[in-house]
Amino acid sequence: MICEHCKQRHANVTVTQVQNGQQIERHYCDVCAAQFHPFQFEMKEEPASLQQLMTNWFNFVPIIKKENVAGSTAKTKACPTCGTTYRQFLKQGKFGCGDCYRTFSEQLPQLLEKIQAGTKHVGYVEETHSKEKINQQISELRLLQQQAITEERFEDAAKFRDDIRALESKVGQGEERA
Amino acid sequence: MNIEHFLTNANPSWMQYESDSDIVISTRIRLARNIANVRFPISFTEQDAEQIEHQLMTALLAIDRENPYHFSYFKVKDMPQLQRQILVEKHLISPNLARRQKIGSFFLTEDESISILVNEEDHIRIQSLAQGMNLQQAYEEARKVDRYLSKSIAYAYEDRYGYLTSCPTNVGTGLRASVMLHLPALTMTKQMNALIQMMTRLGMVVRGIYGEGSDNLGNVYQISNQITLGKSETVILQELEKVVEQIIQKEQVARKNLLLRAPTILEDRLSRSLGTLKYAKILTSEEAASCLSNVRLGVSLGLLEPISQRKLNECMLIMQPGIIQQYAGATLQATERDMYRAKLLQEKLNEQASNDGEKGEDSYDV
Ligand SMILES: [Zn+2]
Ligand SMILES: [Zn+2]
Numbered sequence: 001m002i003c004e005h006c007k008q009r010h011a012n013v014t015v016t017q018v019q020n021g022q023q024i025e026r027h028y029c030d031v032c033a034a035q036f037h038p039f040q041f042e043m044k045e046e047p048a049s050l051q052q053l054m055t056n057w058f059n060f061v062p063i064i065k066k067e068n069v070a071g072s073t074a075k076t077k078a079c080p081t082c083g084t085t086y087r088q089f090l091k092q093g094k095f096g097c098g099d100c101y102r103t104f105s106e107q108l109p110q111l112l113e114k115i116q117a118g119t120k121h122v123g124y125v126e127e128t129h130s131k132e133k134i135n136q137q138i139s140e141l142r143l144l145q146q147q148a149i150t151e152e153r154f155e156d157a158a159k160f161r162d163d164i165r166a167l168e169s170k171v172g173q174g175e176e177r178a
Numbered sequence: 179m180n181i182e183h184f185l186t187n188a189n190p191s192w193m194q195y196e197s198d199s200d201i202v203i204s205t206r207i208r209l210a211r212n213i214a215n216v217r218f219p220i221s222f223t224e225q226d227a228e229q230i231e232h233q234l235m236t237a238l239l240a241i242d243r244e245n246p247y248h249f250s251y252f253k254v255k256d257m258p259q260l261q262r263q264i265l266v267e268k269h270l271i272s273p274n275l276a277r278r279q280k281i282g283s284f285f286l287t288e289d290e291s292i293s294i295l296v297n298e299e300d301h302i303r304i305q306s307l308a309q310g311m312n313l314q315q316a317y318e319e320a321r322k323v324d325r326y327l328s329k330s331i332a333y334a335y336e337d338r339y340g341y342l343t344s345c346p347t348n349v350g351t352g353l354r355a356s357v358m359l360h361l362p363a364l365t366m367t368k369q370m371n372a373l374i375q376m377m378t379r380l381g382m383v384v385r386g387i388y389g390e391g392s393d394n395l396g397n398v399y400q401i402s403n404q405i406t407l408g409k410s411e412t413v414i415l416q417e418l419e420k421v422v423e424q425i426i427q428k429e430q431v432a433r434k435n436l437l438l439r440a441p442t443i444l445e446d447r448l449s450r451s452l453g454t455l456k457y458a459k460i461l462t463s464e465e466a467a468s469c470l471s472n473v474r475l476g477v478s479l480g481l482l483e484p485i486s487q488r489k490l491n492e493c494m495l496i497m498q499p500g501i502i503q504q505y506a507g508a509t510l511q512a513t514e515r516d517m518y519r520a521k522l523l524q525e526k527l528n529e530q531a532s533n534d535g536e537k538g539e540d541s542y543d544v
Contacts, residue, residue, distance in 0.1 A: 082221045094299070096221035098212060098334035098342040101349075108346070115347055117381065118408020121340030123351040126333055137330045144239065159232055 003029035079103040138167050179250035179288055181257070185264050185504050188496045192291035193309055193488070200478040200487055201426050203358040203398065204309055206269065207316040209324050210343045210352035211302040212334040218344040219281070219297050227281040227297050234296055237330040238285065247292065247323070249285035254278045260509065263500035269307065274298050292323060299344050300352075302327065311422065313355055313415045340407065350407030355415055357422045362397040362475045363432035364425075370399075373425065381405045382421055396467030396494065401425070437479060448476030452483075455527060460513070461520040466497045485527070493526050 003011040009029035078085045082096030086104055089095060101108065112119045145160035193204075212218060213233065216226055238249055254262065254275060262276035270290055275282050275298045285294040295303040304327075306320040334342040341352040348354070364370050374384045381404045386395055401422060403414050436444050451472035454465070461469075474490050476482035495501065497519055503510050506518050 082217050084221065092220065094220045094344040095218060095342075095346070097217040098214065098336075101336065101339055101342055112346060112349075112407060115404075116350065116407035117405040120338060121336075121350045121407060123340055123353070123410045123414075125337075126328065126335040126341070140330070141236065144236065160236070163233070163236065 001027050003027065005029075077103065134167050138164055141167070179248070179286070181250075181252060181261060183288070184250075184268070184270065184286060184290060185261060187290070188501065189488070189492050190268075190290035192289050192307055193491060193495075199311060199426060200474065201360055201429050202311040202422070203360055203491065204307060205312045205316045206308075206356045206358070207306045207313070207320045208354040208356075209304040209320050210300045210341065210348045210354070211304065211324065211327070212342055212344070213301050214332040214334045216301065216334075219299060219301065220344055224281060230301050231283050231296055233331060234285070234294070234302065234327070237327050247287050249287060249292075249294070251285050252283060254282040254284070255280055260500055260503055264504050267498040267500045268495065271295060272298055272303075292319060294323065294327075300348070302331075311357060311419070313357070313419055317353075317355065317411065317415060346407075347404070348406050351409075351411050351414065353406055353411055353414055354402055355418050356400050356402040357418065358398060358400050359422065359425060359429075360396075360398050360471065360474060361425070361429050362471050363436050364429050365397045366436065367432050369428070369432065373428070377401065377421060377425075380417070380421060382418065395464060397471040398467075398494075433475070433479060444479075445476075445481045448472045448479075448481055452476065455523055457524075458520045460516045461497075461523065462516050463497060463499060463519070466519055466523060467494070470494055470497070489526065493523055496522060496526070 001011040003009045004027055006029060011027035011029050079096060079100045080103065081099040084096035084100055084103075086107055089100065089104065095101065095104075109119045141160050141164045145157050145164065148154070148157035148160060213230060216222060216230060219227070235251065254271075255278070262271070265271045266273050266276045268290070270286060270293050271284050272295060275284065275295050278297075281297045283296045285296070286292070291307050293305045295305065304320045304323050306316045306323075308316040308319070336342060340350040341348075343349050343352055361370065364373060377384055383402045383404050385400050385402075386398065401418065403418050405414065409417075451469040454461075455469045455473060458465075470490060470493055473482060473485065474487075477485050477490070496505065499515055502515050502519050502522065505522055506514075510518060
């Protein structure tokens with residue numbers, strides 16, 4: 001038998017797993033078994049994937065089907081920043097960037113209602129980045145940049161310079177808006 | 179700090195206190211954060227990834243003068259497989275991060291209680307570990323680091339949705355709080371399934387600590403909040419605490435019932451487990467986990483000789499395949515590991531008998 005994981009070496013380790021009350025036998029080679037010991041095997045950081053959540057908990061019919069029928073513009077809309085479409089999101093369960101939350105603002109509430117306790121954040125309020133904060137940060141970076149130059153770490157110094165520029169442009173934007 | 183420090187230390191200082199309950203093992207808090215205007219790891223470029231690592235480095239450097247932490251920094255790609263595995267077994271990094279080929283790095287404090295995972299599913303995941311039931315304290319620790327970072331990093335945050343995360347299951351507070359519980363009596367009396375269903379309805383998630391494929395290995399379960407949006411951090415922590423308190427009570431009742439109904443059978447079963455741990459020559463991780471669980475229960479019920487929880491926690495940690503090999507100083511085949519595991523656990527348990535008088539028990543006379 002060939003190892004189920006690497007599909008190269010001979011499988012000489014059998015791992016029995018219990019999934020949904022059913023025993024499943026898996027066969028691995030020594031090398032893969034050492035990496036995917038039952039202890040670690042399929043250990044997921046997240047309690048459940050979004051899809052699992054939707055199907056297991058809420059018998060949720062993916063929105064995508066309804067959209068296909070309706071043929072709404074939402075079907076083809078892609079996030080201008082990262083290019084993720086809602087269909088892609090449903091497939092991978094993850095957004096590509098923060099702007100996706102704005103892009104899919106039409107579909108998001110009905111999704112969040114299923115998986116969350118509401119559609120509005122009521123927790124800790126992150127302070128917005130005040131100009132003061134950013135200026136302080138810039139001066140800290142300037143110190144680091146100076147230090148890097150003195151120590152002839154020019155690549156680091158260049159990185160600090162870029163960071164400083166990025167922050168300076170942010171302060172500029174803030175002024176325009178205000 | 180050298181990586182060896184984290185690999186060989188089976189008894190980090192955050193684990194060294196005896197908790198007041200022998201049912202709760204530890205608490206973990208995780209805060210998911212992302213940097214504003216940078217794509218999430220699922221769609222970012224390697225350059226983005228580097229830039230993020232660099233930004234975190236700068237942030238931690240910038241606060242170094244005022245902060246009490248001394249973080250060590252490691253890149254995942256530089257680490258051999260075994261080292262990654264050990265860090266996962268110690269809950270210092272996530273399996274997701276450990277699997278990364280190119281990107282991904284992490285910061286660790288010397289006592290291992292705080293880690294910052296960089297470019298995992300989100301740009302930043304701050305994790306804080308604490309012994310026993312310490313949700314509030316662990317949360318405060320994570321928040322401290324969060325506040326430090328937010329001084330120089332602009333988070334992806336919106337008033338409406340709170341902290342924006344890759345997955346909408348984390349959006350809002352970005353907070354995942356977990357408590358690790360040892361529930362042998364509820365498992366033996368087959369009450370866990372019903373309990374898990376009840377907890378699911380309350381918006382809690384229950385898993386085995388070692389992952390899905392090994393549900394109740396060692397009868398240790400991890401209970402976490404599922405909801406991150408629409409509830410405040412305080413409410414999330416309070417609700418989890420309430421649920422955990424109820425489970426503890428149920429476990430205590432189940433233990434009493436076991437003792438009442440089948441004292442001899444129970445004592446026999448638990449004593450046999452201690453015997454196995456003391457005299458077996460080959461121990462699979464499954465058998466070791468189940469024996470350690472029984473011994474933990476036996477000690478707590480006063481049916482077995484006293485062994486400190488600290489020692490039992492350490493045994494639960496070091497019996498895992500990666501750490502076993504670290505102890506052995508060599509890569510071992512499965513059977514060799516089982517032999518070495520038996521040897522190592524015997525040493526640990528014997529060391530207990532001779533050490534207890536002088537050290538480790540002082541926390542009992544409170
Ligand atoms: Zn293989
Ligand atoms: Zn996007």
